[in-house]
Amino acid sequence: MGSPISVLILENDSSSVFDIVREMKANGLSPLYKVVESFGSFESTVLEEDWDAILCSTRKPFHLEISLYLKFLNEKKIDIPVILISDQEDFQKNLQYMKSGVNDIIDRTTLLRLAEVLERERRELVYRKEKNTTETFLFQSLKEIQLQKFALDQANIVSITDANGIITYVNEAFANATGFPVTELLGQNHRILKCQNKTKEEWEKIWESIHKGKVWRGEILNTKKDGSSFWVDTTIVPFIGTDGSVFQYIAIHHDITDRKLAEEQLTHDAFYDxxxxxxxxxxxxxxxxxxxxxxxxxxxxxxxxxxxxxxxxxxxxxxxxxxxxxxxxxxxxxxxxxxxxxxxxxxxxxxxxxxxxxxxxxxxxxxxxxxxxxxxxxxxxxxxxxxxxxxxxxxxxxxxxxxxxxxxxxxxxxxxxxxxxxxxxxxxxxxxNQAMQERIHFQLEIQNDLKKALNQNEISVFYQPILDLKTNKIGHWEALVRWRHPQRGMVSPAEFIPLAEDSGLIVPITRFVLEQSANVIEEVQIKNGKPISIAVNLSPQVFFDQNIFHWIVDLHKQRNIPYTSLQVEITESLAMKNLSETVPILSNLIDIGVKVALDDFGTGFSSLSYLEKLPLSILKIDKSFLNNVHVGSKESFLLISIINMAHDLGYSVVAEGVEELEQLELLKSYQCDEIQGYWLSKPIPFPEIIPFLDQFYQKENQ
Missing domain, CATH: 3.30.70.270 (Reverse transcriptase/Diguanylate cyclase domain)
Structure with missing residues (x-):
């Protein structure tokens, strides 16, 4: 059975209470605890039991009431350690709590120090109670029977000086704490300890007070014989003779070095990395x-x-x-x-x-x-x-x-x-410069508006056809997201897609594009019998953080969308980012029948070794490769090399950005498989797909 401890828990989250109790039990404590959820309940409950500690949440509503709890305990003179369970490190507020009477602060996410702090505060609580009892008895006994020896034996660390401050007695604990032998302390005054936190003026005020017969209590930073420092909580009691003058002082000390070091560490952590x-x-x-x-x-x-x-x-x-x-x-x-x-x-x-x-x-x-x-x-x-x-x-x-x-x-x-x-x-x-700030403000406005765009039906999907040069049929389509802003009109994807990725909105946007593409497949292929395949672009965030594989499997199960009717397009930088993660995801997609295209090939840091290791279906050549291409040019040789290399690896090739008939004919002669661009069609909305296909194949049949 663990060490018993009685704890009052101020918390309204049952799971947090469970974590706290479990942590105490896991570290050898046997808690008797009660949970209260308001200040009103606290006032009555705190008086019911002799609590060893109060654990208080910094969450709402308790963060507004912590000062009330401390004030109540102070006014009622109830000595119970208060320990905060904090969600986040708001150091300035936590330090203020410490100064107001909070004994310690525990990180809610780990609770690693909870048992250790409870044990420490219980020991100090026991010590304070024993010390208060001892001091009370000391005052009474010294006045009545002058049993000074009894007081000395009962105190923790004790020193006695005469009326002039000369040390006449120290107990063994005092010698051990300071590192000075008793013989070196007798006949000296306390300046031998080289107090570090009191000025000469402050000591003069202390001596003036105790010389008048008043008890003084405070914290003193002293220096040991070896030069190291130690803190003591000191009570100086003056003894008055029959003539009304002080004839000696007894100082009772309690070593608080560990607590002060913890406070210093907390202060350091609040302001330093x-x-x-x-x-x-x-x-x-x-x-x-x-x-x-x-x-x-x-x-x-x-x-x-x-x-x-x-x-x-x-x-x-x-x-x-x-x-x-x-x-x-x-x-x-x-x-x-x-x-x-x-x-x-x-x-x-x-x-x-x-x-x-x-x-x-x-x-x-x-x-x-x-x-x-x-x-x-x-x-x-x-x-x-x-x-x-x-x-x-x-x-x-x-x-x-x-x-x-x-x-x-x-x-x-x-x-x-x-x-x-x-x-x-x-x-x-x-x-x-100011232009940078204006650009940031513009981006923030766009990003904020983008958060509303999906709910307000401002986001839509357009589809651009891709022509198979060998069969002269529409091979598949690429889904392209569009945003019509109510004030700005059409916003370029180059502007809002990076912002969507930074904000995490790219995930719901991609899910939306995938669902809209499934609608097209249902309407065009399943209902109207026209074969169609749609490619959806994936950002790194969607690819790695979300399971795109399960998204597609769910569409297949719930809406009967054929795997072969969906494609995914990834960028070269995404593919090369982490092969150990990329390859399994791509392999799973290809295994169920989803084609995988590598988009914008050649615009990044192309690596043939990476290309050989990736499970791909399609290689898409960026439109920049079509600039200034003509027969016999260096650009044409590069284009031919890329196409041949892709074919050797088993990939089909799509050339993007084809806008002229001459480019089309040249790509045909280079054995390119498919083309995409304004020569064939600009991206069109969903309702125009079937009319486009009907018109396209009608021309082909004429």
């Missing part, structure tokens, strides 16, 4: 405010912010693992510190984003030069796991005035400039 030790965003913003204040008051030091993001870090992390990624982040932060001067303030904003605050540069031009030299410096190879990793980074710059006059605005604008740099090419430096 655990991995790199750099200031976090909250502390960084405060430092920026300081520099801005100094600049405004003294016109001293022009604040300039640099936001630096490691290029392609997710790929590095995914390939080498999180441990290697963490090592790279630590080395990267060290290089930032090595390159920067001592006055620079460097922070890790999160993930692979860093920022530097400087105030010694005289112009933005100097800042740009500084940034490029910094990016060159951090580019030295990093040996990790048998590899040499060459890092590049993108940097955004904002200067006071030009990039804003407040800390959060300056930082936000430096981040905007950094994102602009990343959108151009790797290793670029961009300086914030």
């Amino acid at each position: 655990n991995l790199t030790g750099l200031p976090n965003r909250a502390l960084y913003l405060a430092r920026i405010e300081q520099k801005i204040f100094s600049y405004n008051i003294k016109n001293d030091g022009y604040p300039i912010l640099f936001c630096i993001n490691i290029d392609n870090f997710k790929r590095i992390n995914h390939s080498l693992g999180n441990e290697a990624g963490d090592k790279i982040l630590i080395i990267f932060s060290q290089r930032l510190k090595q390159f920067s001067d001592k006055e620079a303030v460097i922070t890790r904003l999160g993930a692979d984003n860093f920022s530097i605050l400087l105030n010694h540069l005289l112009s933005i031009e100097e800042a740009v030069d500084y940034a490029y030299r910094l990016l060159e410096y951090i580019g030295d190879p990093i040996p990790i796991g048998g590899y040499e990793i060459y890092l590049t980074a993108s940097c955004g710059i904002s200067g006071f005035g030009l990039g804003g006059k407040e800390a959060d605005v300056l930082l936000r604008n430096a981040e905007i400039a950094m994102f602009h740099a990343k959108s151009q090419k790797v290793g670029l430096v961009s300086v914030f």
Whole structure:
């Protein structure tokens, strides 16, 4: 049977209560607990039992009532440790709670320290009760019978001084706590412990108070003989003689070093990054405010912010693992510190984003030069796991005035400039300007409107036919999503698709396109008997995070959609991202009869070894390959090579962007299998598909 402990739980989530109780039991505790869900219930329940601890949720409604619980306990003089169960690390609020009387804070997601903290607080509670009893008895007994020896024996750490503060007695616990032998302490005063947290003026006030016969209590940071520090909670009791003057002082100490270290760690965690030790965003913003204040008051030091993001870090992390990624982040932060001067303030904003605050540069031009030299410096190879990793980074710059006059605005604008740099090419430096901000605002508006678009029937699907050059029949169609904005009109997919991917909206949009394509297949093939196959484009997010295979299987089972009537198109970058994950998904799709097309071939980092390993059905050549193609040109030889290579690998070839008859004839002569483009048809809505097919085949039969 576990160690019994009585706990009052303030929580309205039964699953959270279950997790808390299970954690206590798993760590050898046998909890007697009661759950209350409101302050009204708390007032009566807290008096029913001699509780060892109160566990309080920081969720609604409790986060608004924590101060009420603390106030109630304080006013009623009820000594029960209060431990918060916190969902997220709101450090500033948590620190305020700690200062208001909360004993500790436990992370709800892990509860790892719960049992340890409960045991610790129970021990301290027992100690406080015993100490209060001892102190009460001490005051009474010393006044009545002057049994000083009894008090000394009962106290934890004790020292006695005469009226002048000279140490006349210490117990063994005092000697052990300070590291000084008893013989070295006797005849000295407490200055031998070199108090670190009290000034001379503060000590004078303390002595003035106890000299008048008042008991003093407070926390003191002392120094041991070996130079290390320790904290004590100290009560100094003055003893008054028959003449009304103090003749000695007894000091009772309790070592609270562990608790103070925990508080210091909590403070550090609230303002510093655990991995790199750099200031976090909250502390960084405060430092920026300081520099801005100094600049405004003294016109001293022009604040300039640099936001630096490691290029392609997710790929590095995914390939080498999180441990290697963490090592790279630590080395990267060290290089930032090595390159920067001592006055620079460097922070890790999160993930692979860093920022530097400087105030010694005289112009933005100097800042740009500084940034490029910094990016060159951090580019030295990093040996990790048998590899040499060459890092590049993108940097955004904002200067006071030009990039804003407040800390959060300056930082936000430096981040905007950094994102602009990343959108151009790797290793670029961009300086914030108003056009970037307007572009961000435009993107945010588009992204917000996109969230409403599906529900308001603004999203539709158009279909572009693909012609089989050998049979002169429509081989299949590509589903293309379109957005008609109520104010802006048709929004280009090039603008809203990347935003949909960033926001996660690409998942419901892709599901919508797939459902709409199934509607077309039902109408055209199942009801009207006209064979049709439709290709749907997949983004990386849908491909890896969602099970597209099960989506298609569900359509087949629920709506009788033939597998052969559906195709998927993936990009070259998606296919090469992670072969170990990509190949099984593609293989499963092909096994059930779904064709897989590799879209825009040749626009990325093409690799024949990757191409050979991928299970594909179709290779789609980007329309850029048709530019300036004529018989005998280098472009034509490249086009022929791609077509022949695809055929050798067993793939059929679709040429995109065919707009002229000459291109069509040339592709026929090169043995291209299919073509897609405006020469055949622009993308058309669902109702026009059957009329298009009827008209197309009617012309063919004439």
